[in-house]
Amino acid sequence: MLFLNEMPHPEHSWGIKVVTNINWGNSRISLPHTSDQEEFTFELALCSHLEATTEWVISRQLGAAVAHPGRRVIDICGVVPGSDFDTRSSITDTRIPERAVAGPAGVGTSVRRSNAIDGSPQTTEAAIEQAIAADFFTVENHSGHDHIRQTTRYPTEWFDRLIGIENKPDLTRPGDLTRQLRVDISLGLFNTVILATETHVTRAHLNRIPDAVGVWQFDSDTDDRTVIRQPAELKTETPGIELGSDHSDHTEVHPVSSKEKLRARRRIAERAYGKGWRNYTLPTCAHAETQPDGRPYCAKFDCVINPAQSCDTDCPEYTHAEPPDWDKNILRDTRSPWTHNPPGVRRRQSGLDRFRWAN
Numbered sequence: 001m002l003f004l005n006e007m008p009h010p011e012h013s014w015g016i017k018v019v020t021n022i023n024w025g026n027s028r029i030s031l032p033h034t035s036d037q038e039e040f041t042f043e044l045a046l047c048s049h050l051e052a053t054t055e056w057v058i059s060r061q062l063g064a065a066v067a068h069p070g071r072r073v074i075d076i077c078g079v080v081p082g083s084d085f086d087t088r089s090s091i092t093d094t095r096i097p098e099r100a101v102a103g104p105a106g107v108g109t110s111v112r113r114s115n116a117i118d119g120s121p122q123t124t125e126a127a128i129e130q131a132i133a134a135d136f137f138t139v140e141n142h143s144g145h146d147h148i149r150q151t152t153r154y155p156t157e158w159f160d161r162l163i164g165i166e167n168k169p170d171l172t173r174p175g176d177l178t179r180q181l182r183v184d185i186s187l188g189l190f191n192t193v194i195l196a197t198e199t200h201v202t203r204a205h206l207n208r209i210p211d212a213v214g215v216w217q218f219d220s221d222t223d224d225r226t227v228i229r230q231p232a233e234l235k236t237e238t239p240g241i242e243l244g245s246d247h248s249d250h251t252e253v254h255p256v257s258s259k260e261k262l263r264a265r266r267r268i269a270e271r272a273y274g275k276g277w278r279n280y281t282l283p284t285c286a287h288a289e290t291q292p293d294g295r296p297y298c299a300k301f302d303c304v305i306n307p308a309q310s311c312d313t314d315c316p317e318y319t320h321a322e323p324p325d326w327d328k329n330i331l332r333d334t335r336s337p338w339t340h341n342p343p344g345v346r347r348r349q350s351g352l353d354r355f356r357w358a359n
């Protein structure tokens with residue numbers, strides 16, 4: 001027999017209950033509730049809340065380092081639209097590779113395919129293919145050679161600000177939180193950095209969080225968000241310092257130029273635009289459902305789940321079935337500023353003598 005023995009939270013505002021522990025027969029299973037599960041459900045609840053209450057493009061789990069990509073991952077990124085947002089939306093609903101934007105190909109300048117993006121041939125070809133698929137690059141043949149041209153000018157003002165949010169629902173288990181926040185403040189890729197927690201925030205907590213970091217208390221059951229402390233504005237247009245590994249007597253530091261930061265910010269914004277936050281795979285289980293906002297839900301255990309952690313044949317209630325039918329693109333289009341499947345802006349250019357070729 002199944003017992004749900006701790007259900008401390010009231011009905012969620014979306015009609016969602018949070019289950020913390022489950023007994024299965026004589027054994028106790030951690031199925032829907034591990035610390036990772038808790039962070040996952042908190043993160044998705046906050047993404048959904050921000051999508052519903054702001055005009056931001058919301059994404060999650062994005063690389064936020066420059067010198068050592070992958071060393072820092074921000075939990076949530078909010079991209080605040082800028083004056084060219086509609087132009088950007090009309091190009092493609094996928095990510096435009098930043099290297100395609102920064103490379104020598106332009107609207108009026110085609111370049112040999114091999115020169116279109118800086119970098120090793122192994123990585124540049126994938127980025128070129130992605131830019132072609134996004135309808136940002138087009139291929140022309142001149143004298144038997146492929147040349148690359150941009151289909152439109154890149155709208156550099158399409159985003160105004162980047163908001164970085166680090167989630168730590170339980171501040172009694174802070175882990176590397178303080179250091180992660182110091183990395184963000186020192187580097188200054190985000191205009192503001194915010195810590196979001198479900199814990200009651202005390203003065204002692206605030207004293208351990210860098211002063212520039214804003215603090216939100218967010219209740220993932222009721223959707224209530226309280227601003228405990230406003231964030232400081234960071235200097236995104238000046239050089240920054242990326243903190244590296246800690247050693248016994250020193251910490252590695254890596255200077256990052258303002259140009260590198262500008263490109264990194266554009267890369268983050270593009271990744272956020274292409275990725276969104278519903279980047280999970282729904283389980284092949286008869287009990288799986290989606291909430292109206294797209295969050296994965298288990299009808300059997302009556303809670304939001306992390307399919308990657310909770311849903312496999314180890315789950316005692318796993319019942320093989322087709323995953324729930326959902327269209328996350330339509331959902332995202334309906335609920336956010338992101339536009340699904342825009343018409344595109346490809347120009348069928350004629351009179352090629354108007355343009356300059358470069359080898």
Ligand code: SF4
Binds near residue numbers: 283301316
């Ligand atoms: S496998 Fe099925 S029953 Fe088990 S947690 Fe996932 S959706 Fe629920």
